[in-house]
Amino acid sequence: QTRLRLAVETTGRDPTNVMLGAFRDELQAAAGDEVAIEYFEGGALGDENALAELIRAGQVEVVSMGSDIVALDSKFAVFDMPFLLKDKATARAAMDGELGTLLAESLRETVNLEVLGYGELGFRVISNNVKPIAKPEDLKGLKLRTPSNEGRIVAFSALGAAPTPMPLGEAYVALRQGALDGQENPLSVIKEFSLFEVQKYISITNHVYTPIILTMNGSAWDALSPELQAKLKDAARKAGEKTRQLSDESDTKLIDEFKAAGVEINTIDPAAFQAAAEPVAEKLANIVTPEFMNKALEIVK
Amino acid sequence: MLWLAVATILTLCVLALAGVPVVIALAASVLVFLGISGGWALSFPQQTISGISDYILITLPLFILAGGLMNAGGIADRLFAFASAMFGWLRGGLAHVNVAVSLMFGGMIGTSVADLAGVGSVVIPKMKEEGYPGPFSAALTATASGIGILVPPSSPMILYSAVTGTSLGALFLAGVVPGLVMTLVLMLTVGILARRHGWKPMQGFAWQELVRTFRRAVLPLGMPTLIFGGLVLGICTPSEAGAFAVAYALVLSMLVYRTLSLRQLKEVMVDAAILTGEVLIVVGFSTALGWALSQARVPIALAEGLQYLFPFESTIPQILVLLGLAIVAGMVLDPLIPMIMPILLPTLLALDVDLVHFGILMVVTVIIGQITPPVALALLVAARIGQEDVLKVVRANTPFLLALFGFLLLLVCFPAISTTLPNLLMK
Amino acid sequence: MSDIQGIGIDIPGEAEKVKPRGFVNACMEWLAVLLLGVTTLLVLGNALSRYVLNMPLPWTEELVINMLVWLGAAGMVIATMRGALISCDILTGPLPPRAARMLMIGCTLFSIGVMAIFSWLTWQYLMVFGKDLTPVLRIPKGWVIGGLLFTTVGVTIALAANLRRR
Numbered sequence: 001q002t003r004l005r006l007a008v009e010t011t012g013r014d015p016t017n018v019m020l021g022a023f024r025d026e027l028q029a030a031a032g033d034e035v036a037i038e039y040f041e042g043g044a045l046g047d048e049n050a051l052a053e054l055i056r057a058g059q060v061e062v063v064s065m066g067s068d069i070v071a072l073d074s075k076f077a078v079f080d081m082p083f084l085l086k087d088k089a090t091a092r093a094a095m096d097g098e099l100g101t102l103l104a105e106s107l108r109e110t111v112n113l114e115v116l117g118y119g120e121l122g123f124r125v126i127s128n129n130v131k132p133i134a135k136p137e138d139l140k141g142l143k144l145r146t147p148s149n150e151g152r153i154v155a156f157s158a159l160g161a162a163p164t165p166m167p168l169g170e171a172y173v174a175l176r177q178g179a180l181d182g183q184e185n186p187l188s189v190i191k192e193f194s195l196f197e198v199q200k201y202i203s204i205t206n207h208v209y210t211p212i213i214l215t216m217n218g219s220a221w222d223a224l225s226p227e228l229q230a231k232l233k234d235a236a237r238k239a240g241e242k243t244r245q246l247s248d249e250s251d252t253k254l255i256d257e258f259k260a261a262g263v264e265i266n267t268i269d270p271a272a273f274q275a276a277a278e279p280v281a282e283k284l285a286n287i288v289t290p291e292f293m294n295k296a297l298e299i300v301k
Numbered sequence: 302m303l304w305l306a307v308a309t310i311l312t313l314c315v316l317a318l319a320g321v322p323v324v325i326a327l328a329a330s331v332l333v334f335l336g337i338s339g340g341w342a343l344s345f346p347q348q349t350i351s352g353i354s355d356y357i358l359i360t361l362p363l364f365i366l367a368g369g370l371m372n373a374g375g376i377a378d379r380l381f382a383f384a385s386a387m388f389g390w391l392r393g394g395l396a397h398v399n400v401a402v403s404l405m406f407g408g409m410i411g412t413s414v415a416d417l418a419g420v421g422s423v424v425i426p427k428m429k430e431e432g433y434p435g436p437f438s439a440a441l442t443a444t445a446s447g448i449g450i451l452v453p454p455s456s457p458m459i460l461y462s463a464v465t466g467t468s469l470g471a472l473f474l475a476g477v478v479p480g481l482v483m484t485l486v487l488m489l490t491v492g493i494l495a496r497r498h499g500w501k502p503m504q505g506f507a508w509q510e511l512v513r514t515f516r517r518a519v520l521p522l523g524m525p526t527l528i529f530g531g532l533v534l535g536i537c538t539p540s541e542a543g544a545f546a547v548a549y550a551l552v553l554s555m556l557v558y559r560t561l562s563l564r565q566l567k568e569v570m571v572d573a574a575i576l577t578g579e580v581l582i583v584v585g586f587s588t589a590l591g592w593a594l595s596q597a598r599v600p601i602a603l604a605e606g607l608q609y610l611f612p613f614e615s616t617i618p619q620i621l622v623l624l625g626l627a628i629v630a631g632m633v634l635d636p637l638i639p640m641i642m643p644i645l646l647p648t649l650l651a652l653d654v655d656l657v658h659f660g661i662l663m664v665v666t667v668i669i670g671q672i673t674p675p676v677a678l679a680l681l682v683a684a685r686i687g688q689e690d691v692l693k694v695v696r697a698n699t700p701f702l703l704a705l706f707g708f709l710l711l712l713v714c715f716p717a718i719s720t721t722l723p724n725l726l727m728k
Numbered sequence: 729m730s731d732i733q734g735i736g737i738d739i740p741g742e743a744e745k746v747k748p749r750g751f752v753n754a755c756m757e758w759l760a761v762l763l764l765g766v767t768t769l770l771v772l773g774n775a776l777s778r779y780v781l782n783m784p785l786p787w788t789e790e791l792v793i794n795m796l797v798w799l800g801a802a803g804m805v806i807a808t809m810r811g812a813l814i815s816c817d818i819l820t821g822p823l824p825p826r827a828a829r830m831l832m833i834g835c836t837l838f839s840i841g842v843m844a845i846f847s848w849l850t851w852q853y854l855m856v857f858g859k860d861l862t863p864v865l866r867i868p869k870g871w872v873i874g875g876l877l878f879t880t881v882g883v884t885i886a887l888a889a890n891l892r893r894r
């Protein structure tokens with residue numbers, strides 16, 4: 001019997017937890033007594049950064065991670081290239097195709113983690129109190145809360161906004177008091193932190209796509225039989241499907257909910273933004289290496 | 302599982318009581334936990350690092366430094382004169398003035414001891430000169446110094462915010478009204494004592510005197526105005542307010558009043574570093590201890606126990622039990638908040654208690670802890686400043702201690718006293 | 729009772745306690761002054777740049793966290809050298825001098841042991857994860873971990889030095 005300790009920072013219906021939970025259920029159904037699964041959710045073992053250390057130390061086997069994976073492998077900063085992936089179909093095809101494979105190889109090489117599969121946290125959108133973001137110039141001088149993430153800061157500076165890293169928990173107050181004009185997050189996070197209550201406009205910019213990465217300790221992976229390895233990958237693929245379904249359903253539902261709450265919602269024409277974001281590629285190339293940046297741009301073209 | 306927790310907590314208590322430094326006792330208890338549970342040993346440095354790498358903690362040295370600069374700048378005399386003009390005419394005038402100066406000073410400094418250092422050396426000798434009993438003077442000054450950590454800035458609130466993730470801005474604002482209420486409660490107690498003992502006013506009331514002393518105090522009072530105004534208007538975050546406060550205090554004491562030498566400046570900075578260093582390590586090790594205890598499922602057991610004992614809608618009985626625990630711990634532990642909050646927090650979250658409200662209650666618990674034996678830091682410092690016998694000071698403090706218990710109960714029953722201001726300004 | 733040394737106030741009757749001098753102490757003090765001064769300027773600069781130039785300096789946050797840990801390290805080492813670690817002497821205060829001295833030596837030896845074990849764990853942690861990069865500045869996490877290691881190794885050495893002096 002193989003012991004598998006699964007861990008995730010989030011709880012409930014958060015997509016990273018859904019991913020790991022679905023993986024557990026699928027694997028249990030497929031492998032039965034072959035595996036003994038222990039499940040730790042809600043930061044029982046620590047936050048995403050702590051989990052990233054525990055998995056490498058072999059203290060847990062499988063971890064479901066979001067954008068914090070950049071701390072382990074800077075190639076994942078490629079997702080901070082604004083408007084890289086123009087819609088969900090393109091993004092999913094890229095993850096299931098060559099881009100996903102390249103990233104998985106890189107993660108294995110740098111920190112010895114095996115990618116079991118990719119899920120979907122979704123696209124990020126911009127909300128603010130100044131005006132709807134319809135063309136790139138609308139971002140000029142906008143004080144935007146971003147996560148403490150080099151790629152995101154570089155990207156928004158290049159687009160003319162004033163990125164302000166701040167813990168997400170402080171954002172509500174800062175937006176309400178006007179210390180910040182806006183912020184950028186997936187719709188689900190805007191709902192979870194009630195940010196729509198203090199924002200007038202939400203622009204469906206889809207500027208950054210965030211995948212969920214289900215990772216496994218490399219040595220633990222190598223110790224598995226090929227049959228069991230196949231079962232793990234299959235369970236991870238199904239779990240990824242589930243998060244993509246969830247992402248589609250929740251986006252439609254949330255847009256309706258925010259409209260009902262009085263938030264003005266608009267969509268954008270990505271072409272102008274893509275052009276405006278081109279200089280960012282060069283700056284991000286410093287982080288992810290120029291070869292990888294070119295390769296990624298080629299793949300998604 | 303629970304006996305693992307018992308072994309961990311027992312290690313901490315036995316070692317601390319045996320006179321081992323608090324940080325060492327904390328570290329040893331986590332090592333004992335790791336030894337028995339056989340967990341991943343590197344969790345200890347990992348948790349410690351995650352506890353101390355928190356941006357909000359930078360507020361701590363900034364406000365300690367600002368307060369130290371104000372103290373070294375000889376601000377206390379000006380505030381004392383202004384408070385005398387305002388409250389000196391009351392029966393027991395000087396005692397009222399003592400409380401009022403603590404409030405004004407409290408708007409500039411973040412620890413009770415800094416408040417005491419500023420106020421005590423000015424007020425205690427004056428009170429004794431005017432014939433107030435020495436132990437009473439020291440006791441009142443010690444208790445009143447607690448106002449200093451209730452009104453912003455406040456080191457205990459910074460630690461509470463770092464450990465629980467509660468918004469520090471909201472906590473600072475939440476402390477303002479309770480700080481005023483505590484001032485009122487202490488003044489009422491003084492009033493009752495003054496009537497019983499027939500204490501006299503210290504001076505008559507005169508408008509010119511009020512205006513004259515106000516003009517001398519207006520620059521120092523600009524500091525609380527700056528901090529409070531900045532937070533209310535959302536101009537700055539608490540850490541930025543700290544940096545502005547340092548700049549303000551530096552300009553005031555080095556350029557305007559010219560009372561601070563470069564040598565003193567260095568000493569004040571070193572002292573701020575020392576206090577920061579100790580508290581930072583306590584925060585780090587406490588985070589690790591909190592992690593260890595939650596691995597041992599202590600918070601779950603605590604929450605379930607409370608819900609079993611009080612299966613009601615109202616959370617007041619549960620809050621009272623938790624505060625009771627904190628008060629007992631606070632009699633001995635110092636600093637209290639980083640050590641006890643990792644244990645209480647999961648329970649508070651499970652019970653859905655307002656964390657801003659509970660934060661204010663915890664600060665009052667810290668104040669009570671500082672004036673209750675066996676470890677009564679504020680009373681001890683006040684007794685040393687006034688050169689009085691500690692036991693006599695403890696005895697003289699009884700009416701104020703009782704008043705504070707009443708004050709705490711009032712805050713428990715009426716959360717609005719704390720939460721109205723932050724809700725009004727931040728939501 | 730809690731030791732009130734190191735709280736940063738002058739109390740009548742306390743002045744005769746001599747503050748340690750010497751090269752190491754001076755280095756630590758100046759390190760603390762430098763770090764606190766620069767940190768204050770960084771926080772101030774970030775605020776001013778945000779409001780005056782509408783251009784926040786997003787890199788200050790990580791730098792400040794790093795410097796804070798080193799500031800604390802310097803402060804903690806100074807505190808230990810001054811024998812000012814917060815401790816509780818309710819039970820030990822009333823002991824006769826001989827017993828008190830024995831207990832003090834025992835406590836110090838124990839403290840040295842605990843800090844040495846923790847330092848060893850921190851060292852291992854540094855070796856495994858010290859090369860990880862922070863998300864904004866991409867500086868190695870080893871800088872923060874190193875600050876913690878400096879603290880605990882410094883405390884261990886200072887405790888041992890105190891023991892020798894007595």
Ligand code: NA
Nearest residue numbers: 407449453454
């Ligand atoms: Na204060």
Ligand code: NA
Nearest residue numbers: 632670673676
């Ligand atoms: Na006490």
